[in-house]
Amino acid sequence: MKIKYYLKKKEKNTKARLGKIETNYGTYDTPMFMPVGTRATIKGLTPEQVKECGSGIVLANTYHLWLRPGEDIVKKAGGLHKFMNYDGPILTDSGGFQVFSLAKNKEKDITEDGVFFKSHIDGSNLFLTPEKSIEIQNKLDSDIAMSFDECPPASASYDYLKNSLERTLRWAKRGKDVHSNKNQALFGIVQGGPYKDLRKFSATETVKLDFDGYSIGGVANDGESKDDMYKAIDYSIPYLPEDKIRYLMGVGDPIDIIEGVIRGVDIFDCVLPTRIARHGQAFTRCGKINLNNSKFIEDFTPIEKSCDCYTCKHYTKGYIRHLITTKESLGGSLLSIHNIRFLIKLTEELRDAIKNDCILEYREKFIKEYSQKK
RNA sequence: GCGUCAUUGGUGAAGUGGUUAACACGCUAGUUUGUGGCACUAGUAUGCAAGAGUUCGAUCCUCUUAUGACGCC
Numbered sequence: 185m186k187i188k189y190y191l192k193k194k195e196k197n198t199k200a201r202l203g204k205i206e207t208n209y210g211t212y213d214t215p216m217f218m219p220v221g222t223r224a225t226i227k228g229l230t231p232e233q234v235k236e237c238g239s240g241i242v243l244a245n246t247y248h249l250w251l252r253p254g255e256d257i258v259k260k261a262g263g264l265h266k267f268m269n270y271d272g273p274i275l276t277d278s279g280g281f282q283v284f285s286l287a288k289n290k291e292k293d294i295t296e297d298g299v300f301f302k303s304h305i306d307g308s309n310l311f312l313t314p315e316k317s318i319e320i321q322n323k324l325d326s327d328i329a330m331s332f333d334e335c336p337p338a339s340a341s342y343d344y345l346k347n348s349l350e351r352t353l354r355w356a357k358r359g360k361d362v363h364s365n366k367n368q369a370l371f372g373i374v375q376g377g378p379y380k381d382l383r384k385f386s387a388t389e390t391v392k393l394d395f396d397g398y399s400i401g402g403v404a405n406d407g408e409s410k411d412d413m414y415k416a417i418d419y420s421i422p423y424l425p426e427d428k429i430r431y432l433m434g435v436g437d438p439i440d441i442i443e444g445v446i447r448g449v450d451i452f453d454c455v456l457p458t459r460i461a462r463h464g465q466a467f468t469r470c471g472k473i474n475l476n477n478s479k480f481i482e483d484f485t486p487i488e489k490s491c492d493c494y495t496c497k498h499y500t501k502g503y504i505r506h507l508i509t510t511k512e513s514l515g516g517s518l519l520s521i522h523n524i525r526f527l528i529k530l531t532e533e534l535r536d537a538i539k540n541d542c543i544l545e546y547r548e549k550f551i552k553e554y555s556q557k558k
Numbered sequence: 559g560c561g562u563c564a565u566u567g568g569u570g571a572a573g574u575g576g577u578u579a580a581c582a583c584g585c586u587a588g589u590u591u592g593u594g595g596c597a598c599u600a601g602u603a604u605g606c607a608a609g610a611g612u613u614c615g616a617u618c619c620u621c622u623u624a625u626g627a628c629g630c631c
Contacts (some may be wrong), residue, residue: 220592220593221593222592222593222594223593227593227596229595243592245592245593247594248593248594251594275592277592277594278592280592281592281593282592282593282594285594286594303594304594304595305594317605317611319561330592333592335592361585399592401592402592403591403592404591405591405593408591414593425569431592432592434591434592434593435591435592436591437591440591452591453591453592454592455590455591455592455593456590456591456593458593459590459591459593459596460590461596462596463589463590463591463596463597463598464596465589474587474588476584476586476587478585478586478587479589508596511596513596515596516596530576549631
């Protein structure tokens with residue numbers, strides 16, 4: 185069976201909504217945050233540890249798994265769930281985001297048929313098409329496949345975005361036509377940068393193709409302003425059906441998640457919690473802290489006393505700083521646990537706020553606390 | 559006791575008679591939003607063992623002292 189979305193409640197004062205999704209690997213509430221496990225692993229964590237953070241769906245990447253170990257190997261292993269031992273739903277990104285950043289010459293390498301680019305592993309010349317991306321995802325047997333789209337940079341012009349999203353629509357159709365995994369949902373992706381008419385066009389045309397869910401892409405890009413990100417959401421959401429999931433791709437800054445939820449987004453994914461963790465930083469209610477900082481050398485208190493994660497229950501900032509500065513991998517793992525739990529807890533609280541119709545108050549309180557510099 | 563060679567930041571070290579003493583590590587701080595890359599960016603010796611001299615000018619030349627390594631009685 186494919187995943188199903190049920191809208192449970194709409195918040196009174198905003199577009200925020202409470203929902204649930206039924207999958208072959210359990211039922212989960214939305215809004216939800218999806219940890220990122222690009223190469224079929226959330227870096228440094230076991231699936232059990234990820235689950236203990238309260239995870240639902242996790243994300244893996246088509247491009248990376250295509251190159252290594254190859255979709256046929258994953259299929260032989262019994263599919264992605266068995267291969268990586270994750271007993272929960274998995275979404276695969278199409279690889280578009282990676283491939284476009286690896287294409288050297290945007291004019292020449294991005295063709296109507298597909299994208300030419302060089303492998304990041306050995307530099308070999310490769311070619312990925314919408315059909316190929318979907319076929320790989322079919323074999324990986326994830327629960328949700330993403331359409332192969334172009335994710336243009338924030339600096340792209342109106343004309344570039346217009347042409348790009350039209351091609352992305354044609355690619356979406358081509359991908360849908362070859363999609364054959366009956367247990368796998370397929371999502372379409374809305375593009376169009378911060379432009380109202382482009383977003384409207386992209387959204388309505390994508391919806392006409394009738395996907396199982398819709399995502400808002402092209403955000404959280406190099407140097408894009410917050411304002412443009414919020415515009416991209418605001419201009420897309422009104423044209424998306426209420427009975428389908430809305431996924432904001434790549435967003436994971438705590439404040440952006442709140443702003444996204446208020447604007448009607450259901451799911452998010454982001455490398456931020458795990459990446460900053462490996463670089464020594466932790467989310468806290470009072471903003472990010474950097475465990476590399478020497479002021480934590482003799483700090484034998486948890487990252488956050490009030491946090492219910494495994495890391496905060498058992499380890500101190502002084503110890504984690506020691507692990508980080510000595511480049512012990514456990515440091516990144518412990519911080520990843522905390523950061524993932526932080527974002528998942530945030531979505532749990534947002535769900536409560538939607539239930540109680542007080543999400544605007546929640547946002548004000550959260551931002552006030554988060555923005556104070558300690 | 560005599561001779562030779564050395565002495566540059568927290569560490570390993572480049573280097574030149576003339577504006578800001580290379581580089582690396584470390585340290586300090588920042589960045590990170592559909593993860594190629596535990597990465598990237600920035601700062602970090604007002605001083606080149608100490609003192610004196612030569613010179614318009616010395617970390618780089620000369621002398622003395624100190625410390626160290628090696629060699630010879």
